[in-house]
Amino acid sequence: MSAVPQFSRALNNKIQDKLWQWVQANYGLHGSWQTLWLNDLPLGRLNAQWQAQIQKDWQGESELRGGLHLRADNWLSLGDALQHMAYNWKQLGTLHGWRDERFDVCHENKILFPLERAAFRPLGLLSKAVHLNGFTFKNGEWQLWIGRRSKHKAVDPNKLDNLVSGGVSCGEDITATMLRESEEEAGLSAHHMQDLTLCNQLHSLRPVSRGLHNEVLYIFDTVLPADIIPKNQDGEVADFELLTVVQVVEAMLSDIMMSDAQLVILDVFDRYGLINSQHALSKWLKSIKTKG
Numbered sequence: 001m002s003a004v005p006q007f008s009r010a011l012n013n014k015i016q017d018k019l020w021q022w023v024q025a026n027y028g029l030h031g032s033w034q035t036l037w038l039n040d041l042p043l044g045r046l047n048a049q050w051q052a053q054i055q056k057d058w059q060g061e062s063e064l065r066g067g068l069h070l071r072a073d074n075w076l077s078l079g080d081a082l083q084h085m086a087y088n089w090k091q092l093g094t095l096h097g098w099r100d101e102r103f104d105v106c107h108e109n110k111i112l113f114p115l116e117r118a119a120f121r122p123l124g125l126l127s128k129a130v131h132l133n134g135f136t137f138k139n140g141e142w143q144l145w146i147g148r149r150s151k152h153k154a155v156d157p158n159k160l161d162n163l164v165s166g167g168v169s170c171g172e173d174i175t176a177t178m179l180r181e182s183e184e185e186a187g188l189s190a191h192h193m194q195d196l197t198l199c200n201q202l203h204s205l206r207p208v209s210r211g212l213h214n215e216v217l218y219i220f221d222t223v224l225p226a227d228i229i230p231k232n233q234d235g236e237v238a239d240f241e242l243l244t245v246v247q248v249v250e251a252m253l254s255d256i257m258m259s260d261a262q263l264v265i266l267d268v269f270d271r272y273g274l275i276n277s278q279h280a281l282s283k284w285l286k287s288i289k290t291k292g
Contacts, residue, residue, distance in 0.1 A: 159261075204260050215260070
């Protein structure tokens with residue numbers, strides 16, 4: 001048995017076409033979006049609803065010119081003003097999913113200010129998240145560990161997910177986030193994942209009910225021995241299943257998997273040769289790779 005997952009053949013063309021159709025329907029900037037400029041940097045995207053809400057509630061300097069411009073004396077002041085506005089939205093019931101957790105707003109890898117994570121989608125700001133693919137060799141083939149989200153999750157309850165996934169909090173290192181989330185969500189320590197590898201970074205961009213999901217996905221792979229069974233520790237995952245490629249594809253085509261988890265699996269399929277490199281799906285996956 002190879003220590004690296006290997007798959008003998010690509011998915012058939014019909015399945016690749018269906019997965020590509022799913023991507024086209026779910027990803028990209030569908031509809032009308034305005035650029036959100038913060039201190040003259042183009043950092044977000046707004047739909048009409050949230051643009052109108054900001055214009056109504058923003059207390060500082062603003063301007064409509066090639067998008068919506070918000071300004072303050074410095075980044076700290078701007079971040080505080082956005083946090084205050086978002087908190088007022090929470091109090092009024094306009095903004096849902098408040099987590100009391102902040103993400104970093106960045107530009108060219110420079111941290112500008114922290115902001116409540118629930119405000120990122122309404123403002124279309126770029127966030128970061130980690131995703132872990134867990135492979136195990138069983139019954140003569142490589143299989144993938146898939147988690148099922150708790151029914152209590154605010155986003156996509158009961159949907160299938162990667163083995164581990166989670167947002168990167170302000171000031172937190174990517175690998176540290178991956179290790180923390182692995183321990184909390186799957187009971188896996190660094191000892192269990194000595195081959196843990198950052199394999200790719202994809203830019204996920206898609207409209208969602210709260211605005212725009214604009215996120216860099218940091219995708220890790222690990223191979224787990226057959227006797228290691230993931231076990232959730234924090235109540236966010238209902239259970240884990242070890243699925244064959246055929247079963248994973250069936251789940252993807254049945255719309256029971258989280259969108260970004262499905263994107264991460266598509267990346268797995270592309271990297272391990274299950275998607276034809278000349279197919280439009282493979283070319284698109286390569287086009288959304290990002291660095292930094």
